[in-house]
Amino acid sequence: MALSEFDIIARYFTRQGAYRDDVVLGVGDDAALLKVPRDRQLVLAVDTLVAGRHFPEDAAAFDIGWKALAVNLSDFAAMGATPAWATLSLTMPAVDKHWLQAFADGFYTLAEQYQVALVGGDTTRGPLSVSVQLQGYIKPGKVLRRDAAKPGQALFVSGTLGDAACALHQLQSGAVDALVFGRLNRPEPRVALGQLLGGVAAAAIDVSDGLLADLGHILEASRCGATLYPERLPASAALQNLPAGEVLEYQCNGGDDYELCFSVAPERRAQLDAMLHEQALSVAEIGVIDAQPGLRCKFADGRIITPAIHGFDHFLSDDDD
Amino acid sequence: MALSEFDIIARYFTRQGAYRDDVVLGVGDDAALLKVPRDRQLVLAVDTLVAGRHFPEDAAAFDIGWKALAVNLSDFAAMGATPAWATLSLTMPAVDKHWLQAFADGFYTLAEQYQVALVGGDTTRGPLSVSVQLQGYIKPGKVLRRDAAKPGQALFVSGTLGDAACALHQLQSGAVDALVFGRLNRPEPRVALGQLLGGVAAAAIDVSDGLLADLGHILEASRCGATLYPERLPASAALQNLPAGEVLEYQCNGGDDYELCFSVAPERRAQLDAMLHEQALSVAEIGVIDAQPGLRCKFADGRIITPAIHGFDHFLSDDDD
Numbered sequence: 099m100a101l102s103e104f105d106i107i108a109r110y111f112t113r114q115g116a117y118r119d120d121v122v123l124g125v126g127d128d129a130a131l132l133k134v135p136r137d138r139q140l141v142l143a144v145d146t147l148v149a150g151r152h153f154p155e156d157a158a159a160f161d162i163g164w165k166a167l168a169v170n171l172s173d174f175a176a177m178g179a180t181p182a183w184a185t186l187s188l189t190m191p192a193v194d195k196h197w198l199q200a201f202a203d204g205f206y207t208l209a210e211q212y213q214v215a216l217v218g219g220d221t222t223r224g225p226l227s228v229s230v231q232l233q234g235y236i237k238p239g240k241v242l243r244r245d246a247a248k249p250g251q252a253l254f255v256s257g258t259l260g261d262a263a264c265a266l267h268q269l270q271s272g273a274v275d276a277l278v279f280g281r282l283n284r285p286e287p288r289v290a291l292g293q294l295l296g297g298v299a300a301a302a303i304d305v306s307d308g309l310l311a312d313l314g315h316i317l318e319a320s321r322c323g324a325t326l327y328p329e330r331l332p333a334s335a336a337l338q339n340l341p342a343g344e345v346l347e348y349q350c351n352g353g354d355d356y357e358l359c360f361s362v363a364p365e366r367r368a369q370l371d372a373m374l375h376e377q378a379l380s381v382a383e384i385g386v387i388d389a390q391p392g393l394r395c396k397f398a399d400g401r402i403i404t405p406a407i408h409g410f411d412h413f414l415s416d417d418d419d
Numbered sequence: 420m421a422l423s424e425f426d427i428i429a430r431y432f433t434r435q436g437a438y439r440d441d442v443v444l445g446v447g448d449d450a451a452l453l454k455v456p457r458d459r460q461l462v463l464a465v466d467t468l469v470a471g472r473h474f475p476e477d478a479a480a481f482d483i484g485w486k487a488l489a490v491n492l493s494d495f496a497a498m499g500a501t502p503a504w505a506t507l508s509l510t511m512p513a514v515d516k517h518w519l520q521a522f523a524d525g526f527y528t529l530a531e532q533y534q535v536a537l538v539g540g541d542t543t544r545g546p547l548s549v550s551v552q553l554q555g556y557i558k559p560g561k562v563l564r565r566d567a568a569k570p571g572q573a574l575f576v577s578g579t580l581g582d583a584a585c586a587l588h589q590l591q592s593g594a595v596d597a598l599v600f601g602r603l604n605r606p607e608p609r610v611a612l613g614q615l616l617g618g619v620a621a622a623a624i625d626v627s628d629g630l631l632a633d634l635g636h637i638l639e640a641s642r643c644g645a646t647l648y649p650e651r652l653p654a655s656a657a658l659q660n661l662p663a664g665e666v667l668e669y670q671c672n673g674g675d676d677y678e679l680c681f682s683v684a685p686e687r688r689a690q691l692d693a694m695l696h697e698q699a700l701s702v703a704e705i706g707v708i709d710a711q712p713g714l715r716c717k718f719a720d721g722r723i724i725t726p727a728i729h730g731f732d733h734f735l736s737d738d739d740d
Contacts, residue, residue: 122460126640127565128497128625129464131557134455139443142538143450144552146508148545176449187467187508187550217463224469225546229508231465233554236452244448303449319447 106193106221110202111186115209115216118182123217130217132183138235141180143173149226153283154269159197161283162228163204168285169306170232171212172356175292176304177243179236181212186219187229212289240296242360247301247320251361253385254299254370256288258334259309260345263352278336285356291379295360298370302360308351310393310405313359323392325402326385350405361387427514427542431523432507436530436537439503444538451538453504459556462501464494470547474604475590480518482604483549484525489606490627491553492533493677496613497625498564500557502533507540508550533610561617563681568622568641572682574706575620575691577609579655580630581666584673599657606677612700616681619691623681629672631714631726634680644713646723647706671726682708 112125122131134140147166149155167184174181186205190197209216214232261281268274288304295302301320303312309331317324331349338345362370374381388394396402433446443452455461468487470476488505495502507526511518530537535553582602589595609625616623622641624633630652638645652670659666683691695702709715717723 122559123562123564128494128623129462129500131498131562132461132463134461136457140453140455140461140554141450142453142504142506142552142554144506144508144540146510146541146543146550148510148543151543151545173449177452179450183463185463185465185552187465189467189469189548219465220467222467222469222472224472224548227510227545227548229467229550231463231506231552233461233463238443241444241452243444 106198110198111216111219113202113206113216115184115206116213118213118215121183121215121217124215125218130183130185132217132233134235137237139238139241141174141177141234141236142231143170144229144231145169145173146227146229157283159200160204163201163206164208164284166228166230167205167208167214167232168287168356170230171208171287171289172285172304172306174232174234175288175358176302177236178240178292178296178302180234180293181214181232181289182234183217184209184214184233185231186216188219188221189224189227190221191223191226237296242292242295242299242302243319244301244303244316245319247316247322247361247387248363249322249387249389251300251363251387252367252383253313253324253326253359253361253387254381255305255309255332255357255359255384256291256379256381257355257357258332258337259305259355259357260337260348260352261334262354263348264337264340266352267348275336277334281334282354285354287356288358291358294373294377294379295358298366298373299360299362302358305355305357305359307353309355309359310350314393316359316361317391317393320387321391323388323390323394324385325388325394325396327398328395329398330382330384332380332382427519431519432537432540434523434527434537436505436527437534439534439536442504442536442538445536446539451504451506453538453554455556458558460559460562462495462498462555462557463552464491465550465552466490466494467548467550478604480521481525484522484527485529485605487549487551488526488529488535488553489608489677491551492529492608492610493606493625493627495553495555496609496679497623498557499561499613499617499623501555501614502535502553502610503555504538505530505535505554506552507537509540509542510545510548511542512544512547558617563613563616563620563623565622565624565637565640568637568643568682568708569684570643570708570710572621572684572708573688573704574634574645574647574680574682574708575702576626576630576653576678576680576705577612577700577702578676578678579653580626580676580678581658581669581673582655583675584669585658585661587673588669596657598655602655603675606675608677609679612679615694615698615700616679619687619694620681620683623679626676626678626680628674630676630680631671635714637680637682638712638714641708642712644709644711644715645706646709646715646717648719649716650719651703651705653701653703
């Protein structure tokens with residue numbers, strides 16, 4: 099028997115995720131009604147994942163549900179914001195109950211972990227595509243913006259880079275490492291780190307299109323340049339037996355890392371170090387913001403090169419471009 | 420030359436629509452930052468339009484841009500809410516500059532009319548699909564909800580019903596009337612009426628799936644029934660030469676009307692009449708809410724029938740269901 103749109107909503111998407119008493123009206127009316135805390139600004143992020151472009155056509159439904167929320171949580175991490183309420187637009191070619199159950203499980207697992215309530219959305223039939231919008235809030239003085247980098251600030255990146263790009267490469271060759279595959283399919287957004295960085299870091303962005311491309315957005319918005327120290331880019335154990343050039347390519351131009359890249363002014367450095375130590379957070383210092391425009395890579399042997407930036411762009415990555 | 424995602428955003432979507440000084444950060448960072456007025460609740464509505472399902476494959480780009488925002492404004496009308504900020508997720512098979520320009524023109528024309536600022540979104544490549552989310556606010560005591568209908572309340576509908584369904588029918592037969600076609604492609608959301616009804620009407624919904632289906636949502640949420648007077652359903656001049664049965668079918672089960680259906684308690688009736696008169700608004704009284712569950716149509720000659728409800732459902736309307 100076919101499920102109507104209303105049956106689908108009733109069966110799979112009325113679980114609220116996290117319970118929140120600031121939800122006045124959730125799924126089921128013309129619109130959702132929510133209470134934003136006083137003295138906070140509203141934060142919105144939206145990301146659409148299309149089958150075959152943002153995840154493999156045969157990706158597990160659980161992973162698609164997870165990743166659709168994770169990429170938005172990662173945008174919140176990059177702002178230092180607190181996530182609260184999500185909406186979901188799900189377009190599917192047909193109703194597959196097993197697929198829907200697994201998709202909802204992946205979505206709600208992450209939603210519960212981050213105290214996010216699902217408050218609305220729609221389901222419609224068409225080629226598989228998932229659009230999630232995340233709402234939340236932030237204290238006005240704690241916002242991490244792309245345009246706040248200044249010469250002399252140190253550059254950092256969280257966690258490790260290049261695992262997801264390595265996983266995509268392995269998928270083509272057939273030999274898949276579980277660790278890097280997990281980084282590709284179930285990214286862990288750095289929400290807690292982002293919130294800790296509010297008031298400490300200056301500029302921040304999440305690394306979704308590749309380190310060089312995303313750092314480039316900071317430099318463009320802040321009208322400055324940067325020098326990177328390539329040997330300092332953090333790599334997971336999974337990448338350590340690969341040729342250095344291949345690792346560097348994954349780290350610089352691979353997408354889907356969902357780590358935070360951020361700058362910190364010299365006068366905030368002691369505060370950052372104390373915080374990282376206290377929280378046992380893994381963060382690497384990878385470069386410095388310069389007044390001179392452009393991006394330079396300075397190797398330990400003294401070589402300086404201007405790297406080619408070819409991060410992932412969803413309109414440029416087709417064969418026909 | 421191919422346009423990247425960033426070029427598309429820069430070229431077509433940095434026009435803000437309406438200027439609003441409550442937009443702290445709009446398009447161009449990881450997330451948007453907005454100021455919600457004090458003592459207001461946040462309102463969210465989201466709707467996805469898929470080519471071939473919600474608009475014809477060959478629909479004009481201007482009309483698609485218009486309608487993608489209009490359907491969300493209509494949800495706001497049904498809540499009595501004030502629209503403020505929109506996000507747009509646009510999935511396109513390829514970049515067509517003329518199409519994008521016309522789409523943006525349609526979207527911004529309506530955005531400017533309703534003081535809506537575009538504050539974020541994403542563009543990606545895939546089968547044509549448009550998801551718009553609208554944010555805004557409302558005074559807590561002024562909300563129109565689906566679950567607020569009570570026996571004895573009178574039922575009303577704004578404007579006229581069935582034009583869009585008639586247009587779809589005409590499209591198949593080839594002879595298209597400009598008036599009904601405009602109703603299908605550039606619906607006018609009843610935002611001002613919805614705001615006026617806050618504190619006057621009880622329950623409300625916008626008629627998007629068909630009058631009977633949408634009224635059914637009110638009855639289900641409010642746990643009551645209703646009697647409709649079919650001869651009182653309002654029809655435009657374009658429908659007046661058609662057979663009565665055909666007109667009634669369009670009015671009852673046609674989708675895409677985007678009129679408001681709402682109930683009003685007897686003690687609010689004088690207030691409603693004064694308001695309608697003062698504002699010269701066109702609203703028809705079409706029935707009454709009953710304690711007895713179910714929906715009955717009572718004709719002028721005394722016949723009472725229980726109508727078949729087969730409103731538009733995006734999962735049930737395919738041949739394979």
